[in-house]
Amino acid sequence: MSGPVLPRRGFLASAAGLAAALTLAACGGEPAATGGSAPAASAPATPGAAQGWTFTDDRGKKVERPKAPSRIVAQVGAAAALWDFGVRPVAVFGPHKLKDGSKDPQVGNVDLAKVQGLGNVWDEFNVEQYIALQPDLLVSSMYVKGTLWYVPEKSKDTIEQVAPTAGIMLTGRSATQVIGKYEELARSLGADMQGVPEAKARMEAATKELARFGNLKILMMSGGADAMWVVNPPEYPDIVHLMDAGLDVVKPAKVDEGGFFQTLSWENADEYDADVILYDTRTQSLKPEEMMKKPTFAKLPAVKAGQLYPWNAEAPYSYQGYAAFLEGLVANLKKAKELP
Structure with missing residues (x-):
């Protein structure tokens, strides 16, 4: 898994899910x-x-x-x-x-x-x-x-x-x-x-702004060559923070062993409806242009509407790291709208 939740590379491992995490999270290849x-x-x-x-x-x-x-x-x-x-x-x-x-x-x-x-x-x-x-x-x-x-x-x-x-x-x-x-x-x-007091103030201000976007259904995911991972919000500190701030994040109906995500084939990328998709930007994950080659993903309403935005899945756990992460997210969500 910062190696992927995945090792800034796989998705995060649990005791039971460590093998999966090594593939998603620990096999960085650098x-x-x-x-x-x-x-x-x-x-x-x-x-x-x-x-x-x-x-x-x-x-x-x-x-x-x-x-x-x-x-x-x-x-x-x-x-x-x-x-x-x-x-x-x-x-x-x-x-x-x-x-x-x-x-x-x-x-x-x-x-x-x-x-x-x-x-x-x-x-x-x-x-x-x-x-x-x-x-x-x-x-x-x-x-x-x-x-x-x-x-x-x-x-x-x-x-x-x-x-x-x-x-x-x-x-x-x-x-x-x-x-x-x-x-x-x-x-x-x-x-x-x-610089900590200033960064903390920035983080708090950006967090308050997130409440404006509670009407948007948001899917957070990571893409691999053969699978798409939909993250399970309670397991991720950053997503817990976003939901506490008022964002509506999709929670998968059935998570894999380990509890961190649900694995979907690309053919089933349309399993969940969403107005906005936040994609994992870490190096082990597919880039948007690579995911767009997957037909089902490319046809998703959020993708077609251009409401596909980056998710820094391993922002440093500091006020500086989260101020930058949240400010960037607020800027992107300001461009988004509810979809039919």
Whole structure:
């Protein structure tokens, strides 16, 4: 699945649906990359580290250190969130570079020249480099409680022996709750919070505007070569946020094992009526021009009306990330109308 909910690439995995998620979410196909030179061993992640640091993560695990961690390694989604709050990890893992060498959007504002890359695809994590970095904290999101996203099962025990880990739960929460947890972590680490109040105000303003579009039936989906995935709203923090704000998002009648989406053949792309379709923009997903080659999809009323808009399915869980995501969505929905 940011790798696809899918691995910014498959759709998100659950314990039962992990195999599907690996296909949709973890099989990104980008080449391995290191993301730039490693920072100096003494480079701090954040200013103002306090003595006697503790943080309770979403596993209920209390992480304790003699002082606030400064050498932080983070999965790319977690790194993108923390970066916007002012935390500077020394390394990242998970999809951060595309095939052409450019930055993967899911890594957000992270400067890849200032972090080490420990792995760029599913099941890839350079343990030797990780140990050499002498980290004092690893941070990752979780789609399944207790399972750190993109930490390989085969090397999990070794990785967790090197440094304490912190997991932030995504599934079943709203984006506001997830962002709040990352903010709590960042503040505990001494982050400077530069630009955060302004971004929070932008996010709140855009969220209020969404209520204007409650009359529109919205379908959120991702496209693959042989299938179309209709997402199940309760499992996605961003969609929970949109629905809490007043949007009417299609909920599939029958979800696949794992609960994250319903798989439809392209011949059945017209299973649900919608005024607007939001499509997954991640690199593992088909582009609009590719989906338009599927006859049933091309004939959908929303598609024919030009009401097919991008969905940034892995916007960083920060106020900056969500301000940009929601402002773009508001701008597109202003162009849409109810269809007969």
